[in-house]
Amino acid sequence: MKKFLFLLVLILMGALIVGCSANEADIKDKEPEETNEEDEEKIETSGKDELSGEITVWAHPFTGDQETEGAMWKEIIASYEQETGVKVNFEQIPWANRDQKVLTALAANNGPDVFYVIPDQMPQYADVGMLLELDPYLEGFDIEDFVDTALVSTTWKDKLYGLPILQEAYTYIYNVDVVKAIGEDPENLPATWEEFEKWAAKAKDKGFYATSFQGGGSMNGTLYPFLWQAGGNVVTEDNEVLINNEAGVEAFTFINNMYEKGWIPADSITAMEHDGLWESGKMLAVQGSGISVSRLLSQDNFEFVIAPPMKHKEQLTYGTTGMFVAPVNTDNPAAAAEFIKVMTNTDNQKKFNTVTQYIPTRESAKDIFGEQKYLEQLAGYTQYALPGVIHPQGRTIMPLIQAEIQAMLEGKKTPQEAADAAAEAVKGKMN
Incomplete structure (x- = not known):
């Protein structure tokens, strides 16, 4: 609640500073009786005015090679300036304290x-009116080319507030030596929970861990993939808490079984990583993404293969999405929206993701990985990759859920009790 009030105060301050100039987001937030014919005309013509002036763009460092990354930004910005006549003031800001x-x-x-x-x-940001709605600016824009899962994270209450530039897809990466050691075929990897459980039991019998579980890390890499695969969810955008329904309890139980059977390390309750065990060949598989693949290739410790995301009731996994948005109090909304569109077009997605080695969110840009078989494979899995819990409280409820998972693994609660306690904790954060 404190964070909500803080953001709301900032919105009100911004509104006072910019005065009474209305844009389409302000108009649409009014009650019906407050919208007059002049406002309706603004909505219809919004985003169609001739572009002019200048805009300021903030982004973060995405690689360690700032010379190459800087050249990429110059090329992308030049394409926008040439197309629109709008000047771009670009500033790179650090990840730390970005909020x-x-x-x-x-x-x-x-x-x-x-x-x-x-x-x-x-x-x-969207829930308290901080962001510019982009829908009025997308007439004739090819939105269908974007991967459906990439648009999940850019949409709130049926309104589009951003366009995605990058995605990831986490899935199991298997150590081929361990696969062979347990008598299995690296070309026929587990596709379901049941198949994975059989491999996990064999790995345990041969002295290997089945996988890593970072109980001290993000729910995106621990509970959520299993929850989605079970057909469940944490909470809806209308604040309906679902984490303790049948699917939720099934996911909690799956994790608890892995711990009780010793398929995951004893320190999994609070562990942040198991890199040492994995890299020394003592683990069958880990969930990883493109960064994981790059690290394995640089180390060259063992041969590995990548499996498609697992399926139980659903075939889903986690994968973050990065997007560009515009604030509602921008002085140049049409130019800002146009920059977001140009930034995320096919050509610029290819440029950006070739340099950053993330996965493009447009299907038409994914051919950049034609010579990189692992990234090409992962690019095919973004269709299954959900970006997390899309809710204003998505970040704040994570530690509450994590505490209940940890209590369950410590033997203090059953999966049902832990799921119920997590549900009550989540309900306490709903507005």
Whole structure:
């Protein structure tokens, strides 16, 4: 609640600073009786005015090679400036304290016109009216080319507030030596929970761990994939808490069984990583993404293969999405929206993701990995990759759920009790 009030105060401050100039997001938030014919005309013509002026764009460093990354940004920005005649002032800001920097700048009305956000930020900002709705600016825009799962994180209450530039897809990466050691075929990897459980039992019998479980880390890499695969969810955008329904309890039980049977390490309750066990060949598989593949290739410790995301009732996994958004109090909304569109077109997605080695969110841009078989394989799995819990409280409920998972693994609660306690904790955070 404190964070909600803080954000709301910032919105009100921003509104006072920019005065009474209305854009389409302001108009649509009014009650029906407050919308007059002049406002309706603004909605219809919004985004169609001739572009002019300048905009400020904020983004973060995405690689360690700033020379190459800087050249990429110059090329992308030049393409936009040439196409629109709008000048771009680009600033790279650090990842640390990014929320505070963005919110403070927007409240003072000297923030960016376009900035980068991740899935747990977008609904926080959109829910209190901080973001510019992009739908009025997308007439004739090819939205169908985007991967459906990439648009999940850019949408709140049926309104689109951002366009995605990058995705990831987490799935199991298997050590081929261990697969062979347990008598299985690396070309026929587990596709379901039941198949994985059989392999896990064999791995345990041969002295290997089945997988890693970072109980001290993010729910995105621990509970959530299993929860989605079971057909469940944490909470809806209408604040209906689902984590303790039948699917939720099934996911809690699956994790608890892995711990009780010794398929995951004893320190899994609070562990942040099991890199040493995995890299020394003592683990059958780990969930990983493109970064994991790059690390394995650089180390060259053992041969590995990548499996499609597992399926139980659903075939789903986790994969973050990065997007560009515009604040509602931008002085140049049409130009800001146009930059987001140009930034995420096919050509610029290819440029950006070739440099950053993330997966494009447009199907038409995925051919950049034609010579990289592992990234090409992972690119095919983003259709199954959900970006997390898309809710304004998505970030704050994570430690509450984590505490109940840990209590369950410690033997203090049954899976049903842990799921019920997690549900009550989540309900306490709903507005």
